[in-house]
Amino acid sequence: EVQLVESGGGLVQPGGSLRLSCAASGFPFSPYWMHWVRQVPGKGLLWVSLIDNDGTNTDYADSVKGRFTISRDNAKNTVILQMNSLRVEDTAVYYCARQTSSSFGRAFDIWGQGTMVTVSS
Amino acid sequence: DIQMTQSPSSLSASLGDRVIITCRTSQSISNFLNWYQQKPGKAPKLLIYAASSLHSGVPSRFSGSGSGTDFTLTISSLQPEDFATYYCQQSYSTPRTFGQGTKVEI
Numbered sequence: 551e552v553q554l555v556e557s558g559g560g561l562v563q564p565g566g567s568l569r570l571s572c573a574a575s576g577f578p579f580s581p582y583w584m585h586w587v588r589q590v591p592g593k594g595l596l597w598v599s600l601i602d603n604d605g606t607n608t609d610y611a612d613s614v615k616g617r618f619t620i621s622r623d624n625a626k627n628t629v630i631l632q633m634n635s636l637r638v639e640d641t642a643v644y645y646c647a648r649q650t651s652s653s654f655g656r657a658f659d660i661w662g663q664g665t666m667v668t669v670s671s
Numbered sequence: 672d673i674q675m676t677q678s679p680s681s682l683s684a685s686l687g688d689r690v691i692i693t694c695r696t697s698q699s700i701s702n703f704l705n706w707y708q709q710k711p712g713k714a715p716k717l718l719i720y721a722a723s724s725l726h727s728g729v730p731s732r733f734s735g736s737g738s739g740t741d742f743t744l745t746i747s748s749l750q751p752e753d754f755a756t757y758y759c760q761q762s763y764s765t766p767r768t769f770g771q772g773t774k775v776e777i
Contacts (some may be wrong), residue, residue: 595772596769597765655720656703658707661715
């Protein structure tokens, strides 16, 4: 079965750090670009970060730039989101998602179930 | 950044109705426009990619059209399982912005 499974969410104090993991299975991981998207419960979707297939290129939303770092381990079929200097406004469900090729619109065709991050004192 | 304007933000419809949701972008994105469906407590699911291509396994009552800056998602005959929130997303450039969502209610 093709799937993505996130882990690592939880409760953290403002200024703290969390490390989210996304484990891929059921498909060849290394060819795919991967993304993180977050969603405040009851609100819309917000793109957070991307990493290309070999980890050479990354990009971030302005709201997380300089605080979050995306990385991947193709040997372990895993993508990581290291979140530092967390703020209350980072509270959200975090999803990882697989991107299709340009021939298929660079859409997000596979999503994980999400992991909740709560930043609160 | 490319701004997404999705409308309406919500709509009420009945079973069998034809539903149209629109998405406008602040600059031309060719056909790099995707549509997702999300139900409460669940991850989004891809419906339409590249503006008009139906993702595998998605019922044919869903269709997409448009190019440039104006796009539509059409549900030809609303079914009970279609009550959900729908999002457009541009994949032309980063940040990969989403529309604000359209909640389809009974």
